Amino acid sequence: MSKEIIFGLIDKLCEEKNLRPEEFLVLLNSVEDNFVMDYISRKAQEVTKKYFGNKIYIRGLIEFSNFCKNNCFYCGIRKDNLNVIRYRLSEDEIFECCKKGYDLGFRTFVLQSGEDLFFDDKKLVKLISRIKKNFSDCAITLSIGEKSFDEYKKYFEAGADRFLLRHETINNLHYKKLHPDDMSLKNRIKCLYDLKKIGYQVGTGFMIGSPYQSLKNIVSDLLFIKKFRPEMIGIGPFISHKDTRFCDFKSGNLNLSLILIAILRLMLPDRLIPATTALGTIDKTGREKGILFGANVLMPNLSPVCVRKKYELYDNKICTGEEAAECIKCLKLRLKKIGREIIISRGDFKKML
Numbered sequence: 001m002s003k004e005i006i007f008g009l010i011d012k013l014c015e016e017k018n019l020r021p022e023e024f025l026v027l028l029n030s031v032e033d034n035f036v037m038d039y040i041s042r043k044a045q046e047v048t049k050k051y052f053g054n055k056i057y058i059r060g061l062i063e064f065s066n067f068c069k070n071n072c073f074y075c076g077i078r079k080d081n082l083n084v085i086r087y088r089l090s091e092d093e094i095f096e097c098c099k100k101g102y103d104l105g106f107r108t109f110v111l112q113s114g115e116d117l118f119f120d121d122k123k124l125v126k127l128i129s130r131i132k133k134n135f136s137d138c139a140i141t142l143s144i145g146e147k148s149f150d151e152y153k154k155y156f157e158a159g160a161d162r163f164l165l166r167h168e169t170i171n172n173l174h175y176k177k178l179h180p181d182d183m184s185l186k187n188r189i190k191c192l193y194d195l196k197k198i199g200y201q202v203g204t205g206f207m208i209g210s211p212y213q214s215l216k217n218i219v220s221d222l223l224f225i226k227k228f229r230p231e232m233i234g235i236g237p238f239i240s241h242k243d244t245r246f247c248d249f250k251s252g253n254l255n256l257s258l259i260l261i262a263i264l265r266l267m268l269p270d271r272l273i274p275a276t277t278a279l280g281t282i283d284k285t286g287r288e289k290g291i292l293f294g295a296n297v298l299m300p301n302l303s304p305v306c307v308r309k310k311y312e313l314y315d316n317k318i319c320t321g322e323e324a325a326e327c328i329k330c331l332k333l334r335l336k337k338i339g340r341e342i343i344i345s346r347g348d349f350k351k352m353l
């Protein structure tokens with residue numbers, strides 16, 4: 001395929017914010033071409049700067065429990081992994097993380113955990129209300145997996161603002177290869193629509209290069225995201241974990257991850273897209289590169305350092321030994337080098353289109 005045709009497709013994507021499936025496939029097959037990568041990076045940055053300037057939003061991630069009732073085949077903290085040392089933070093410990101985060105300039109706290117039934121509705125509502133009461137200028141994002149409509153509603157009424165739940169893959173056969181029989185794509189998608197209906201700002205997404213994923217699967221994921229219009233889109237490379245059946249699979253490709261960030265930026269220009277920790281794990285400057293391909297959010301870890309290593313969804317996760325203050329200092333420097341800066345703000349999604 002000639003460069004002119006591929007550049008033409010990128011221009012078309014900028015204008016029409018969509019492409020035909022076969023056209024997406026051409027782009028996804030061009031990731032080894034540096035001219036194509038440079039061109040789409042430039043276009044994605046133009047769009048990102050138009051909507052967000054040089055500002056990067058930060059979210060403080062609090063991994064408050066690594067207990068999980070699920071057994072997703074790719075995940076290091078899945079229930080059947082007996083090598084994981086399980087932990088739960090107490091309400092007070094979680095609250096302390098928020099306090100520390102607030103002083104460092106965080107105005108969004110992401111409460112993430114495995115699907116841990118110890119944290120029932122009563123405990124979660126109490127926790128959410130307490131954080132909201134004490135940090136009334138902050139947003140709370142939950143990332144705690146699949147729940148019922150009524151449960152999601154309770155958390156929302158207690159003050160949760162946003163919810164992250166990656167769909168993982170929109171192809172049912174692929175979904176079955178990544179998950180045991182007691183999990184279903186149908187329920188996951190139902191959850192996403194429930195969350196939207198309740199009024200959450202919703203984030204979804206998928207892993208790049210997960211086992212058995214084809215480029216066609218990825219195109220379907222892009223089209224699903226376009227249709228669902230989540231406020232936030234989290235994508236990052238799959239990275240194998242030594243205690244899973246996928247331990248010998250290779251990690252997702254860097255350039256493919258980057259071009260997908262750029263494609264999503266061009267498809268949904270005003271959405272919030274993080275440069276993920278997984279991206280920073282497969283490449284030393286992966287997060288910076290993510291930003292240079294259209295990401296506008298970073299999610300540094302606010303969990304106590306002593307539990308960081310225990311929340312390993314995949315091998316070699318970065319920043320597991322660093323205090324939050326050090327990470328922030330490090331990130332500020334890194335961002336400065338690429339002409340970006342952190343903004344102290346809740347960073348809510350604002351519809352601009």
Ligand code: 5AD
Pocket residue numbers: 074075076165166168206207236237238239240241278313314
């Ligand atoms: N590699 C990369 N990402 C992973 N996740 C879980 N396991 C892995 C892995 N091995 C992602 C999933 C999940 C999110 C919390 O982390 O997409 O939704």
Ligand code: FES
Pocket residue numbers: 319322326327328330331
């Ligand atoms: Fe955590 Fe650099 S961002 S140490």
